[in-house]
Amino acid sequence: MSDRLTGKIALITGAAGGIGEATAELFAREGARVVITDITSARLEKLAERLEGEGAEVLVAELDVSSPTAWEAVVERTRERFGGLDVLVNVAGIVDWPGIEDTGQEAWDRVIAVNQTGTWLGMKAALPLLRASGNASIINTSSVLGLIGSGAAAAYQASKGAVRLLTKTAAVEYATRGVRVNSVHPGVIVTSMIKTILDEQGDRQPDIVRTPMRRAGRPAEIAGAMVFLASDESSFVTGAELVVDGGLTAH
Ligand SMILES: NC(=O)c1ccc[n+]([C@@H]2O[C@H](COP(=O)([O-])OP(=O)(O)OC[C@H]3O[C@@H](n4cnc5c(N)ncnc54)[C@H](O)[C@@H]3O)[C@@H](O)[C@H]2O)c1
DSSP: OOOTTTTOEEEESSTTSHHHHHHHHHHHHTTOEEEEEESSSHHHHHHHHHHHHTTOOEEEEEOOTTOHHHHHHHHHHHHHHHSOOSEEEEOOOOOOOOOTTTOOHHHHHHHIIIIIIHHHHHHHHHHHHHHHHSSEEEEEEOOGGGTSOOSSOHHHHHHHHHHHHHHHHHHHHTTTTTEEEEEEEEOSBOSGGGHHHHHHHGGGSHHHHHSTTOSOBOHHHHHHHHHHHHSGGGTTOOSOEEEESTTGGGO
16 A cells, blocks of 8 residues: 555545546555445445455445435535545546437436536535545546547537536636646546447557557556545646546647
């Protein structure tokens, strides 16, 4: 265990998924006490066991990020167990691939509810504890698809673009109130979200071909960016968009 996050209490959403799990693992290894959450807790229990086996303090909580009452309950449980909160990492997300005309209303609403509204609800619910921390960090997960258009995934792109600017306005609002707010923008990362595509297309997948490093990223490579933004190493970084994409958006 290293100690870049020692003394910090961090809540991570989507912690049963690829990027969320890698983030929880690295946060725990760096000394954070972690609240690991996802829409169902089944896969979180194993993760908690592993982290506790390595000496970490872990709270497992079910949390549907689109539910304001669920957010309130999880923040309250965090306060009861750990006495506060220093870091919120909004990772939970879903994707819908169709473009403008083929996107259904229901799919649109769900993607916006989880990715966009869920990020706002999380910040809103956690901010009283984060402000009380006096040295807090919020990290919101956007995407390269929050920066550039792909010609598909209409709802997803809209939601990730919104996360980018929600992050910036929150950064400005809380800049002198002890809360930094930044977004992370992953490129193509090997997780269950894009497993089918990668299984079918492998390294011939067009976004990988367009990635100057010619490969997909690993969840741990996103977790490293999360740790930097959560730690005091980034004490003058707020409102930033940290792109972790093997160069995909560099050209
Ligand atoms: N994998 C990529 O290539 C990639 C690229 C850019 C951005 N991202 C973003 O990274 C984040 C993590 O994605 P991932 O790649 O690890 O995918 P993933 O599917 O492995 O993980 C997403 C997690 O979010 C959880 N989740 C879904 N709806 C939820 C809800 N309503 N409440 C709480 N949890 C919910 C899922 O159960 C899952 O565990 C997402 O926001 C995604 O949009 C991923």
